[in-house]
Amino acid sequence: MGVTHAFDPAVLRVVFVTDGRGDEARIEAQVQAVVRGGVRTVQVREPLLKARQLAELGERLRQVLASCDGMLLVNDRVDCAAAGAFDGAQVGHHSLRPLAARRALGHDRVLGVSTHDAAELAEAVAAGADFALLSPIWPVRAKPQSVPLGVATAAALTAVASLPVVWLGGIEATGADEIAALPQKQRPVGVAVMSLFAQARDPQAAAAGVVAAFAAVLRR
Numbered sequence: 001m002g003v004t005h006a007f008d009p010a011v012l013r014v015v016f017v018t019d020g021r022g023d024e025a026r027i028e029a030q031v032q033a034v035v036r037g038g039v040r041t042v043q044v045r046e047p048l049l050k051a052r053q054l055a056e057l058g059e060r061l062r063q064v065l066a067s068c069d070g071m072l073l074v075n076d077r078v079d080c081a082a083a084g085a086f087d088g089a090q091v092g093h094h095s096l097r098p099l100a101a102r103r104a105l106g107h108d109r110v111l112g113v114s115t116h117d118a119a120e121l122a123e124a125v126a127a128g129a130d131f132a133l134l135s136p137i138w139p140v141r142a143k144p145q146s147v148p149l150g151v152a153t154a155a156a157l158t159a160v161a162s163l164p165v166v167w168l169g170g171i172e173a174t175g176a177d178e179i180a181a182l183p184q185k186q187r188p189v190g191v192a193v194m195s196l197f198a199q200a201r202d203p204q205a206a207a208a209g210v211v212a213a214f215a216a217v218l219r220r
Helices: 024-036 051-066 078-082 098-105 118-125 151-160 177-178 203-214
Strands: 014-016 039-043 071-075 088-091 109-113 131-136 165-168 191-192
Touching: 014 024, 014 088, 014 165, 014 203, 024 039, 024 051, 024 203, 051 071, 051 078, 071 078, 071 109, 071 131, 078 088, 078 098, 088 098, 109 118, 109 151, 109 203, 118 131, 118 151, 131 151, 151 177, 177 203, 191 203
Parallel strands: 014 039, 014 191, 039 071, 071 088, 088 109, 109 131, 131 165, 165 191
Antiparallel strands: none
16 A cells, blocks of 8 residues: 655654653654754654644644654544644554544544564554664663564564664664664664663763664665
């Protein structure tokens, strides 16, 4: 299933996912900082905010992303994306199923799908998703109970996926070396970061460091 909107996977090189605290002023400050650091895609993951709050926040943040020709997505709230407040939506286990999300968004909004294995990647492809987030790749300190896929498994899944894949989970700048050792077809198109930026004293510097570390090793 094709999409009619223009979608450039290059905007996915480094993705910032907000950490869900619901503090709008904090979110705006962090987004402005990471965009200055080179990030071009932001996912607003804020389950504490109501639809109107999300939509109004989205309108403000889209102006920030416009400065870098970037992309603003909202997690789970397909309705807010379909209403035009965001460039698209990211759906996971507690969201609409990918095919239902694509129907709600139509073919002029971006659809990302959170995945953890080959079956979920296949469902994302069948639904006409634009890209998939694959996680967790490395151990996640905030979720010690989660079992990481590991680079080898993630690379094998990425190599056979027929859509762009972004890696999420435990991303640190040092992970670039492991990706650099992989054949091109096994590399992700981008990496997604949450805590590393959201908890940084200087989110702009943290973003610039990750952008620089991964710039030369991601799939193109």
